[in-house]
Amino acid sequence: MDKNQIHGTAIFTLLSMAVMIFSSATLVQCAVINLWPKPRIVSWPLPLATLLSPKFIITSPNHRYLSTAVYRYLHLILTEHHHPLVIPTVNLTNGSVVQSLIVTIHDLSAPLVHGVNESYHLKIPSTGVEASLTAETAWGAMRGLETFSQLVWGNPSHVASGMEVWDWPIFEHRGVMLDTSRNFYNVEDILRMIGAMSGNKLNVFHWHITDSHSFPLLLPSEPGLADKGSYGPDMQYSPKDVTRIVQFGLEHGVRVLPEIDMPGDEVAPGCWKADPEIQEFLSKDGSLSEILEMFLNSTFPYIVSMNRTVVYWEDVLLDQTVRVNRSLLPPESTILQTWNDGPNNTKAIVSSGYRAIVSSADYYYLDCGHGSFIGNNSKYDQGNAGNTGTGDSCLSFTYVHRGGFQLVVGGTAKPSSSKSSQRRGIDFPSPSVSVFPFLEVVSSSLRPL
Template sequence: MDYRKPSFSFFSFFTIILCSNIPQISAVEYPINVWPKPTTFFWPNPQAILLAGNFTISAPEHRYLTPAVDRYLRQVLMEHHLPLVNPPLNLKSAPPLTALVITVADVNSPLTHGVNESYSLAVPSSGENAILTAQTEWGAMRGLETFSQLVYSSPSSVACGLYISDVPLFMHRGIMLDTSRNYYGVKDLLRLVKAMSMNKLNVFHWHITDSHSFPVVLPSEPELARKGAYGESMKYTAADVRNVVEFGMEYGVRVVPEIDMPAHTGSWAEAYPEIVTCANMFWWPAESDWPNRLAAEPGTGQLNPLHPKTYQVVKNVVHDVATMFPDELYHAGADEVVPNCWKVDPSIQNFLSKNGTLSQILEIFVNTTLPYITSLNRTVVFWEDVLLDAEIKVSPSLLPPENVILQTWNNGPNNTKKIVDSGYRVIVSSSDFYYLDCGHGDFVGNNSKYNQPPGTPQGDGDSWCGPFKTWQTIYNYDITYGLNEAESKLVLGGEVALWSEQADSTVMDPRIWPRASAMAEALWSGNRDETGKSRYAEATDRLNEWRYRRVTRGIYAEPIQPLWCVKNPGMCNTVH
């Protein structure tokens, strides 16, 4: 497939969409950009018609769909997007398009995992109304986004005959953002949610707390943020959380909270030092080997599962977070429990001296907290470590698959296979493919690794998960690789992850975009053509155009090529 777009004499005075008749053929090539690519696109005779000055969008009244309709109507009338490469469209002599009519079969579908996001869009060539049909309001929002991307130029006009039938391959398509290591303002989070909706991503996984800070203010445990946040201006109040959650609903994006525990909880020690082991200790004692460290990275601290007060605090935290975040998923972390951090505590030393094990201590914690979380009508997501860690893990008998989802981050497809073979649903966030922080070097100071003679090769630059994950690497990853059909059904989807040791709001957009867009298309409509060949090559021109359009919408995505390549389609390919 070749998506190179020959230039033509563009209608600079019109905003145009695309149009045609509606035969049953697949438009393998189409001269405009829709991202992610729809699963079915019928449009053999690309043409355009004017968009009427009094163009309207009508839809059933709904708390979230109605503002979405208003938002998209303003956008299609006012965006006046001029593409980098003019699509070869002929302006059809036909009455202008005056309306897009939306019909929704079920306007009461809650925004939950598995909600129907399918839609169909038809723009007739006769000047009749365009029709967008969807099973739910959330599918209608996806169709509105597609419609908005079909609009080009200035001041206003539209297309004819186009037909799209669209449905995502995977139900869970998300971004994980860590706001503990470095702080992101609420406006940054809202901008992220808006950008996710543009890409038809539907889950914002908010990794709120970690050892470094506890920025969310909880009604039952206000001391955790008062003492654990970086500062008064770097907290998320209950009103802030409501703002993010409500904004997400308006854009069809669920917000899933993560309160990581029992590891990654050093920030809790500022308020409750008695329940945290090895808090504020140097993470890697001098002259010790890597296995003898106290944390996976600076800083230290793990909840003590043997201390009764631990569960008083944890239950208050879980209750408040579940109240603030209505989503059915609750991410409870459980990754990277480091043995020595527990071993320095006297009560744990005593437990171990009586033939107890560290895995039994983790089991005590999970067996006490998991039933409480599920009693709040939540399905719990754990990082894969709780089942697959080599040293400290939980018996599968304590992790009922009907109540537990595992998120994989290590060892690529191999761990995905292990998880589904154990009967668990899985969310894929492989660090080999989906970690957006990789490739930026190490962040620890006074590192003797750098005390080398000039010219010494640095390999991956000491980034633990280097190299940098390019958009092509992300796009080409098949998250069900090596799985049979039954196993593949347990793969809910995937998330790219931005851990924030070396990121904050100043670099958020370019660190995430357009690489997250690559995952968005792969999880929405796949990354291969009808012959099974990867389509990243033909996606390049479309992603260039999409990145440019995103920038005009206020999302500062990094470029993937020199502008010259975009202006000269095909000239930067390795094969002409």
């Protein structure tokens, strides 16, 4: 195979993905294994495959979360017997049967934090019985396990051999956001979302838990918030639920980033001005921006003192009506997340020295345009009107990342449950589009070479 095909750097659109999956016999004759998302470097000079032992094992260091992932992938590898639509044309090696995968971790204590090393090196020899997976951290090993699982197919199981993979992400933040304030999703739906994210090597679940629409988070210290603010007693997240989601995320290499809006995304300045205390403050020549600065001054130092980086939506600096002075948000402790005005706000943020997470509504808000905000109009099905993200538009936004914006740390896509008029399962947050296929597009968008 031509080296450029092996090490190719193309970002696939939905159309090209369809061609790869449903192509004619010409592609069937090619020795191609489509790994997803595409690793940085794949070396497979000869199209070889080896039988995988039915007693195949994975040996790894003991780790609270990696050990769970090893068990999960071992079960998948031994029981799935995946039959790809395009079966790789390979030469089966004689005699060798892969008996085990040996996992080696350099830093077993590294926590799952922003910027953690997720690199790995996977080697499956053409002879011998052992494959090897070497990673800097447990989280990189999880990415390598996903890759290995995609190299196994058939019944009896075969695995590609004579292959090496070196992989590491371009962006340390590769996220998906789910809004459970506007539309409640049960815990099982959220876990399925996180599982699908892990399969696409996405690593941040941005959990937009609360907003002005509802407050489904049950806080033992303030139980009235959920009692009065949730859609109902069966639409609340208990501390046990939160713990389960966070633990499940760690077992899948996905960090849970909670968002609790204060006071809420759609609280208009007029609502603030209706409060008697704020009225008094404004009557003394105060401003709403000064009130926001008071809030930041009371919370920002506390968060930083906990050795945390604060993430704000871009509005805190870029809003035309209520915003704070830039001096209150030192760039070394602040990340700003963009959602408005396409790449322009991202450019404004990074030009000011801030790191940015891209969540542009024009590109990364998936399936917008349905529900009570705009209406269930079929013209939005094609993603060509309104605040609408599609697979193609999501991929087209990668030019921002390649345009010299070194301070862009990644992106977060949003299945637009905020635009849904009814509660639905996680597969269908709006009438038009399933979320899970878009996770593949998001994964590709955040891993360009």
